Amino acid sequence: MFKIQDYIRDIKDFPREGIVYKDITPLLQDPAATRKSLEAFLSFLEGEKIDKVVGIESRGFFFATLLAQELNAGFVPVRKPGKLPYKTHQESYSLEYGKDILEVHCDAIEKGERILIHDDVLATGGTAAAACKLVEKLGGEIVQCNFLMELDFLKGKEKISAYKVVSLISY
Numbered sequence: 369m370f371k372i373q374d375y376i377r378d379i380k381d382f383p384r385e386g387i388v389y390k391d392i393t394p395l396l397q398d399p400a401a402t403r404k405s406l407e408a409f410l411s412f413l414e415g416e417k418i419d420k421v422v423g424i425e426s427r428g429f430f431f432a433t434l435l436a437q438e439l440n441a442g443f444v445p446v447r448k449p450g451k452l453p454y455k456t457h458q459e460s461y462s463l464e465y466g467k468d469i470l471e472v473h474c475d476a477i478e479k480g481e482r483i484l485i486h487d488d489v490l491a492t493g494g495t496a497a498a499a500c501k502l503v504e505k506l507g508g509e510i511v512q513c514n515f516l517m518e519l520d521f522l523k524g525k526e527k528i529s530a531y532k533v534v535s536l537i538s539y
């Protein structure tokens with residue numbers, strides 16, 4: 369039986385000591401596993417009209433673009449500062465040590481558009497919460513936030529509890 373977990377590789381102490389990095393490249397290398405994961409995401413979106421899929425840099429881009437095509441929606445990248453060439457809106461968020469910033473093009477979403485937000489991993493939730501704020505700054509209506517996996521013990525869901533959250537697997 370197909371199990372997404374079989375395609376996620378744990379890399380201990382990457383990018384630094386104490387972190388177990390969830391490597392999704394084995395999943396992406398397998399077209400059947402990628403297709404099954406895509407279908408699993410779509411099963412949670414039946415009947416929902418989505419105008420734009422927002423993918424969070426960088427591992428959120430892979431499934432966000434696939435989902436956008438399947439949903440006949442546009443794809444919008446949310447990126448680290450200095451990567452987007454046009455005018456942007458910014459949102460800063462806290463990390464374990466310090467702060468980081470996410471940006472989106474200011475014309476990427478129109479008021480009232482129905483938005484799906486996607487990333488590979490929901491950990492503490494800071495990244496996803498910042499992406500949600502950016503979408504709302506532009507007037508988008510967040511229909512769902514979805515993730516390949518959620519690290520339950522970090523309680524990221526609490527930071528985005530105002531939205532419907534779907535994760536295909538939990539650790």
Ligand code: AMP
Nearest residue numbers: 388389390489490491492493494495524
């Ligand atoms: P957070 O803001 O703490 O929810 O972190 C989520 C972001 O960091 C996502 O964009 C993930 O790609 C990345 N991330 C956090 N923890 C991990 C992990 N253990 N393995 C792989 N990526 C991670």
